[in-house]
Amino acid sequence: MQIATWNVNSLKVRLPHVLDWLQQTGCDVLGLQELKLDNAANDKLVAEFAAIGYNFIYNGQKTYNGVALISKFPLENVVLDIPEYDDVQKRVIAATVNGVRVICAYFVNGESLISDKYQYKLAWLAQLEGYIQRELQHYPELVLLGDYNIAPEPRDTYDAAIWEGGVLCSEPERAAFNNLVALGLTDSFRHFNQEDRQYTWWDYRNMAFRRKQGLRIDHLLISHQLIERAQACVIDPAPRKLERPSDHTPVILTLK
DNA sequence: ATGGCAGTGCCTCACTGA
Numbered sequence: 001m002q003i004a005t006w007n008v009n010s011l012k013v014r015l016p017h018v019l020d021w022l023q024q025t026g027c028d029v030l031g032l033q034e035l036k037l038d039n040a041a042n043d044k045l046v047a048e049f050a051a052i053g054y055n056f057i058y059n060g061q062k063t064y065n066g067v068a069l070i071s072k073f074p075l076e077n078v079v080l081d082i083p084e085y086d087d088v089q090k091r092v093i094a095a096t097v098n099g100v101r102v103i104c105a106y107f108v109n110g111e112s113l114i115s116d117k118y119q120y121k122l123a124w125l126a127q128l129e130g131y132i133q134r135e136l137q138h139y140p141e142l143v144l145l146g147d148y149n150i151a152p153e154p155r156d157t158y159d160a161a162i163w164e165g166g167v168l169c170s171e172p173e174r175a176a177f178n179n180l181v182a183l184g185l186t187d188s189f190r191h192f193n194q195e196d197r198q199y200t201w202w203d204y205r206n207m208a209f210r211r212k213q214g215l216r217i218d219h220l221l222i223s224h225q226l227i228e229r230a231q232a233c234v235i236d237p238a239p240r241k242l243e244r245p246s247d248h249t250p251v252i253l254t255l256k
Numbered sequence: 257a258t259g260g261c262a263g264t265g266c267c268t269c270a271c272t273g274a
Contacts, residue, residue: 009273010263034273036264063264064272109273117272149274168274201274204261215274247262247274 001098001255003029005145005218006239007106007201007248011035011068014246015048017239018070023052025236027252028072029097031104032058033147035066059093067093067104067146085127092128094135100226100255101139103132105146110167118167121149125176133183136223144185145220147248150177152187155196156216168217185221188233188253200235201248209240220253229255 004027008014011032022030037045037060049056049070058068059080067090069075075095082092094103105128108121136142150173157163167173181187189198199214208214222230232254240249 013263034263111273147274203274206260208261217274244262 001029001100002027002252003031003097003100003102003143003145003220003255004236004250004252005031005033005104005147005220006250007033007147007218007246009034009036009246009248011037011045011066012041013244015045017242017246019048019052021239021250022049022054022070025252029102030070030250031093031102031145032068032070033066033104033106035060035068036063037066038062057093057095059090061088061090065090065106067091067106069093069095069102069104071095071097073097082127082131085131087124087127091124092131096139099141101135101142103135103142103144105144105148107147107149109149110173112167113170115167122172122176125173125179129176129179129183132180132185136184140223140225141229142185142223143188143220143226143253144180144222145251145253147217148177148219149217150174151215151217152177152190152219156198158197158199158213158215163215168215180221184224186224186227188220188222188227188230189216189235189251191227191230192233198235200251202240204247218248218251220251222253226255231256
C-alpha cells in the first residue's frame, strides 16, 4: 500500500495534476493540504475522484488552509480537526484505511518568530502532540503526514546560514517535531535516506527549483509498528516540473 | 540590501504563504 502527502496550494488550480498523478502512480492513499476551497465544492470533487476510482473526503474553508484524504480503500472513522481544540482554521483530517490510522495535517506556517502567528503555531503544535498521543493508544499502526512547516535539521534546508534559527527552523519548532518523534514516531523518509539536498518545497521565486534551493518540510511520521511494514519513502519531484505547479511536491511511503 | 512568485477575494490591491 502506498500512502502519500502533497500540499497542492489550491486544489481548484491543481486538480488536473492530482488526477493525473493518481492515475500515473496508482497511489492508494493521498493526503492533501492547502486546498483553499470551502466545503461547497464537495459534490464536484467527490465525483471527480470517484470517476478514477477513489474515495474523497475533506475539511475545508474559504481561501485558506483545508485538508483532504483520497483513497482507493474505504475511509473509516473519519474525524475532522483536533478534537476538543477550538480552532477555526481547517488543518486536520483523519481516517482509518485498511487498519492504518492516517492523520493528514497542514501545520501552521508561523510567518516569523515575532509574529502572533508563531505563537499560534506553538500552541497548535502542543495541541497536535496531545492528539497524536491519544490516537497512538487506539491505533498502533499510525501515520501522521502533511506539510509540517518544520525543517527538522540543518541538512533539510539548502542554506543553513539563511534558515537556521528562523521560522520553520527555530529551536521551539524543532523541539515540537522531536516531541512527536518521542511519542513513538519515525521520520520515514530519513529511515531510508540520509542524503543531503532532499527537498519537498521550492520557492516560486528566483528559479529556486532549477537551482535546487529547497526545504524538506513535508513529512510522513510513522509509528514503530508501521516501520516493520515500511519498504520505501521517496520524494517525487516530477509534479514540480509541470506547468503551473504547486510549490510542494509529493512524498510517498510504501508499506508491504 | 531588497525583493523577486503564486492563489484568493474584500479584486487594479491586500493578505498569506515559506
